[in-house]
Amino acid sequence: MFLKERVRPRLRKTAAVRVAMGLWMLLFASGQSLNASERLLLAAPKVTLYANQGLVSGVVPEVSVQSDDVITVAIPETVTLDGVYVMPKTGNRVRQMQITPWLGSAQQTLQAYLGQSIEFLAPSPGNVGPTTYQPGVLKTGQPILVSTSKGLQTVAFDQLRFPDIGLTVSPNLALTIENAGPFSGHLAYIAPGLSWSANYEMVYDPKAREVRIQSSAALSNTTQLSIEDAEITVVAGQLSAAVRPRFQSEMSMPMRRSAAMDRGPAAVAAPAGLQYQWRLPQRVTLGAGRSLQVALEAPWVAPAKLVFRSRSSVQPYPSNAPQPQSVPAFLLITPQATGPSSDHPMASGLVRVFERSPTGQPMLMGEDQLTQNPSGAPFEVHLGRAFDVRLTRTTSDFRVINDRLHEVTLALLLENTGKTAATIELQEDFSGALSLLANTPNVIESIGQSVWVKLELAPQSKQLVTYTARVRY
Numbered sequence: 001m002f003l004k005e006r007v008r009p010r011l012r013k014t015a016a017v018r019v020a021m022g023l024w025m026l027l028f029a030s031g032q033s034l035n036a037s038e039r040l041l042l043a044a045p046k047v048t049l050y051a052n053q054g055l056v057s058g059v060v061p062e063v064s065v066q067s068d069d070v071i072t073v074a075i076p077e078t079v080t081l082d083g084v085y086v087m088p089k090t091g092n093r094v095r096q097m098q099i100t101p102w103l104g105s106a107q108q109t110l111q112a113y114l115g116q117s118i119e120f121l122a123p124s125p126g127n128v129g130p131t132t133y134q135p136g137v138l139k140t141g142q143p144i145l146v147s148t149s150k151g152l153q154t155v156a157f158d159q160l161r162f163p164d165i166g167l168t169v170s171p172n173l174a175l176t177i178e179n180a181g182p183f184s185g186h187l188a189y190i191a192p193g194l195s196w197s198a199n200y201e202m203v204y205d206p207k208a209r210e211v212r213i214q215s216s217a218a219l220s221n222t223t224q225l226s227i228e229d230a231e232i233t234v235v236a237g238q239l240s241a242a243v244r245p246r247f248q249s250e251m252s253m254p255m256r257r258s259a260a261m262d263r264g265p266a267a268v269a270a271p272a273g274l275q276y277q278w279r280l281p282q283r284v285t286l287g288a289g290r291s292l293q294v295a296l297e298a299p300w301v302a303p304a305k306l307v308f309r310s311r312s313s314v315q316p317y318p319s320n321a322p323q324p325q326s327v328p329a330f331l332l333i334t335p336q337a338t339g340p341s342s343d344h345p346m347a348s349g350l351v352r353v354f355e356r357s358p359t360g361q362p363m364l365m366g367e368d369q370l371t372q373n374p375s376g377a378p379f380e381v382h383l384g385r386a387f388d389v390r391l392t393r394t395t396s397d398f399r400v401i402n403d404r405l406h407e408v409t410l411a412l413l414l415e416n417t418g419k420t421a422a423t424i425e426l427q428e429d430f431s432g433a434l435s436l437l438a439n440t441p442n443v444i445e446s447i448g449q450s451v452w453v454k455l456e457l458a459p460q461s462k463q464l465v466t467y468t469a470r471v472r473y
Contacts, residue, residue, distance in 0.1 A: 042073055042187065045230040047194065047286075048277075049219060051348065054194025056227070062184035065177045072100060072172040076191045076223035083190030084173060092183045096176040106157050110141035113162055120146050121159040133161055193223040194286075196234045198349030199293065202381070204304060204331060204365065205356045206420055211304035211333055213344070215296040217278070219286055227286040234296075236347030236372055237275030267296055276345045300344055304333045306420075307380070308389045311427040314408065314469075315395075324392040326385040327424070331365075334378045346373035351381055388418035389457070391426070396466070404473045407437070412465040416457040426453040432473040439467035 042058040063071065075084075079099070086094050119133040136146035136153070138160075146155050177183050196219050203212045217234050221227060267278035278296055286292055308327040331353055336342050351370050354362035366383035373379045397409035416422045428451040436446040443455045444467050457463055 047227055047230045048233045049194060049196040050235050052195055053190055053192045056191055057188035060185050060187055062182050065183050067180045069177050071175045075171055075173045076225040077171050078193040078223050079189050079191055085188045088185035093178045094175050095178040098174045100172040100174050113138050119161040120155045195220045198347035200351040202353045203356055203362050204353055209305050210301050212299055212301050214299045216293050217296045218293050220291040221286045224288050226288045229283050229285055232280045232284045233277055235275050235277045302333050302335045304331055307332045307423045308386050309425045310391055313429045322392050322394045327389045327391050329383045329386040331381045331383060335376050342376045345375045346370055348372045353381055389422050390415045407470045409468040414457055414463045416459055416461055419459050422457045424455055424457055430471050432471045435470040437468040437470055
């Protein structure tokens, strides 16, 4: 087996990339040639981040190899061979790719040492004297069986001691080179555990009826490999994959979070087929097990207004009891058809909305999870239920005409106890064909099987809306 062969000391020579926790950095100048015995580091890393994974690419510096030499490059523990792409320069060929064992979980370590000499903690004969380590050979990993001079023994993992025979602190991608001579190329791999999401902070000005939007990218690295000084591109949109990479973390390493907001030059969104992408203007270091927040686009302003919207299903039976309810509030944002606010696609992510108070101090109104939205298209943010806008629904009349036809009259009392005018939109859904017979005032229209009410309610005021509908089942 490959795992057994790779840990034996009698290996053919390798160009080892033994980088502690997988540090990535640009080390070699262009055109510098190295010997196979020297350590290699992937140069000029570039990272493209999607919602659930990342595509990492870089240059394998030129190295002089003999036939069947092995070059190793550090990779995250989440990478599988299905997601690795090697593009050697003309005249080079990679004959074989394998992922080497590393000091990961207990199961990984046991798998790497199967059939190898290890030591285990054994009491002295008769339990007299100190406990000592005895030599043995690891036979199985579950349960752990060790072959000793006295036969097979079951041993606990914490009673084992492993000799240092070549395991690395992080996984490596081993490339077996077929032909002798200078070798270089481009390496890329898909890495689950690298991801990003958009964050938006919006400050709403109720007097100007506009919102100032500031965007940032939250970058996340839950792998054990640090990404050093990399060019970062973030992509919004669906990434199609024939086989989705499977990632189950082997290490119970808690996520250590750090946040650093870079207020420097911002990225500009560019369409890319089914997606939008932003290339960050600054190179980024994303440490192992860390997250980072960086500025995405320059702040922009768009027209916006508060809308109070409710949707109710009208029950096909009489109910004279008043039904008071608060009304959900939304911030409706309508980018301009042309101008500064027209060219800003919205990626999926978290949005927080603040309201500029009379003192100028922003106050948090609410937060929501946005779905992706194309440039120039209106979108809205759900802010929760309004404190000062209420609706009381009352069925004032109900008449059955026959078993498939009835008429109902409803009274909708709307109240605005706030200090600003409220735009209110109500949708009343029926379960059959609808005919609107009467309404007061004339703010109601029927569409399909629903009645719509739209009006502006002045501050500190009430409005009673009534309508009669005939419903046919």
